[in-house]
Amino acid sequence: MKKTWLVGVLVVIMIGVVAAGLALVYFLPLDLRERSPLQPIDFSHKLHAGTNAIPCLFCHRSATRSPVAGIPAVADCRACHQFISPDAPEIRKLMGYWDRREPIPWVRGHALPDFVYFPHMMHIRAKLACSTCHGEVAAMERVTRTASLKMGWCLGCHRQHKASIDCWTCHI
């Protein structure tokens, strides 16, 4: 009698362990991407977009006409910083890249899988503010991802704005 109980309890515990394991695998953040990755240069969005109020599109200039927003070429950074605080340590780093003819290896904070087609220009045309998805970048020293960028999050916004939720809209 006692033995059967023991076996029963053991079976229940094992099922529990397996279930917990599966749940763990399901909820575990397998996406280990940094939300706020360290960048090769301590570029401050707060200083550029906040304090100096430079519009996003001044640097990310292809957002209105291309699927990707684009990041400024090293030459573009240099063009201003030849004159603006050229002696700051981070600017010296920038000039180092320029002198070595190396592009700056920025680390991507917002990424979607390859099977998702996300066109920036359509969202800009729909008069969405950049901050809807990217958060208040103008207040961030280092860019931190605020949105989950998961499909449910996309669909929520699409439903709210009565945008298409057909599969083929994004998965083309």
Add this chain to the structure above:
Amino acid sequence: MKRRTFLQLSGMTAAGALLAGCQSKNEKLIPFLVPPNEGVTPGLATWYASACRFCPAGCGILVRVSEGRAKKVEGNPLHPVNKGKLCARGQAILQELYHPDRVAQPLKRTGARGSGDFQRISWSEGLALLTGQLTALQRDKAADRLALLTPQLRGTLSELTTAFMGAFGSPYHLSFDLLAPDWLRRANRLNFSQASLPFYDLAETRYLLSFGADFVEYHLSPVQYSNAFGRMRQERDTVRGHFTYCGGRMSLTAASADRWLPARPGSEGALALAMARLILAEGLYDRDALPAGGLGAEALLKGLAAYDLHRVAELSGLGEGQIAEVAREFAATRPALAMAGEAVAFQTNGPEAVRAVQMLNLLAGNLNRPGGVYPDAGSPDGPENSFHELISLVERMQAGRIGVALVQGDPLHSIPPATGFPQALAKVPFVVSFSSLLDDTALQADLILPDHAALESWGDMIPLAGTREGVIGLMQPVVTPLFDTRQFPDVLLAVAHGLGGALAAALPRHSYQDMVKGALQKRVGRERGEGFEATWVELLRQGGLFGTSDNRDRGRMKGYRRVPGVSLPEPAQPHFAGDKQDFPLHLQVYPSIALYDGRGAPFPWLQQLPDPMTTVVWDSWVEINPQTAASLGISQGDLVEVTSPQGALRLPAVIYPAIRPDMVAIPLGQGHHGMGRYATGRGANPLALLATNIEGKDPQPAWNATRVRLTRISAKGELVTAGNTQGSFRSELIEM
């Protein structure tokens, strides 16, 4: 270690590996260092129109370029030849641009010829070397010791090379292509006194009879003819054009036919005349066509008396009834069209056989009619005898009377060695190659001045035999050149200006781009006058100049008309190299649909494209009829030795039911000694087997007139196929 610890450790390792495989890391975002000044928008592709120069068909292409990188090639819908379609070879020209073994800058030979030891030099040094050699020739008053070897060129490039050689003072410019349609030009010159190539109106015809013309694979303008063939079959509501193919090997074209007549090699001309005779005897010919050609039915019938059905049936190995049926169908259906192709033309009696096939077109009255044959507007004349020019140049080189040879292309791979070309080239003291890969010829060269890839080049491309209207396709660079290369014509111009004098005077422009632009300006100048810059941009945008009215008129005015009094074709008994006892099998060499004559071999996309008939990839093979194979004890995939009077090759065997038992066939294209990592040392080049002096006669381009024998070597042919050519695997297990 205890068993328990081991299990624990391995479990942890497995779990760790699993998790590491699932997780993702932050990617890098790499900006431009300096933004390109051509209005490149990241993420948005730009499409540029250009032209394909892989084969002479010259299709129009559109190239998708993203952030300055060419990504995809498609057909140009505006181009009259390919109408938006493109073949696999055209798609693969991207891999020419990105080939990992491209010659990145000029090279000077340091080791022995063929050793592949080269030293990198600068362009100024390379040009100085070449100019020095040419100046020495000029100084010694030996300008005719310069030879230029190119494929058959057309348009501005042809004008440039002609002017260059003319002003330098050397007549030895050889334009040779293994598959060049010289034979068609010669036949047309004889029959119609114009050396134009034919444009077959396949789409409108109702009965097509092809004598060895593999127009789906490579014949003249394959994309155009494949498209037209589809329209002949399916475009009209009530008519589905009938197609009969005549030839000893079933090609992809033949496999698309309604009926296959596997005639004995060399008998096709006689077969055509037997059909002509039957059509005449039964009065089925076109009543107006004969007088227009200066012919009388009675006299013609008498002239063709030798080609009676019984004799020709014996000659060709076909049934009398079969031949008569096709002849009657051909004559009774209007419009009906007969084509002659390479399999027929490259026999000893080829030139006459081609004229015999044209006789059928005359009898059917389809010259210059819808569904018939028109002269092609693009190439009104061209080389008619380049093979004999090759032979005489080889003699000159052998005699040591050529001091400098400028070689564009890879003639060492694409000229049969029986011509003596390899030995002759070895005797030339200074060989310059313009290849962008270290191909067989470049490996033997003293100086390599690498050409741009097609997608980095300027040029005009006049399509070969693909339209009735005049078309000039324009090539423009779609990307910035990846390496320190220069275009072949620009090198010639630089040399001309370096030498100065008459050469610089004959070639006043400094860049080939300007020459092409000037040529186009001359063409459209008459029509549009002022403001050529805007027109030029528009021409580049649409991919060339398509269907100008003056070209259309010219094409219409000069239709085919038989020269009165020209002799009747007499396809004599064919001759073959190799004794019938020792060498019982006819060898047919044919261009592979993927690799063409070998220029596709360096591109892995084309190497891994399964041959449509045998599904072989990455190799060459010999096709053997099952009956012949059984008698020799050969089975699929065996290694066999193919021996001809000229040499021997080892190849894997493909048991191929769709070839005559007395024939074997080997595709062209493989067997390179160089040409980059994907082509080097792969397969075998069947040209090594071919004889050119057949039965003691003068050399002639009879690539299909060599006989061979087979010997089984082992079971290890290492044949890789994408499918089982014998049907599905172990299909005998499936009961029907």
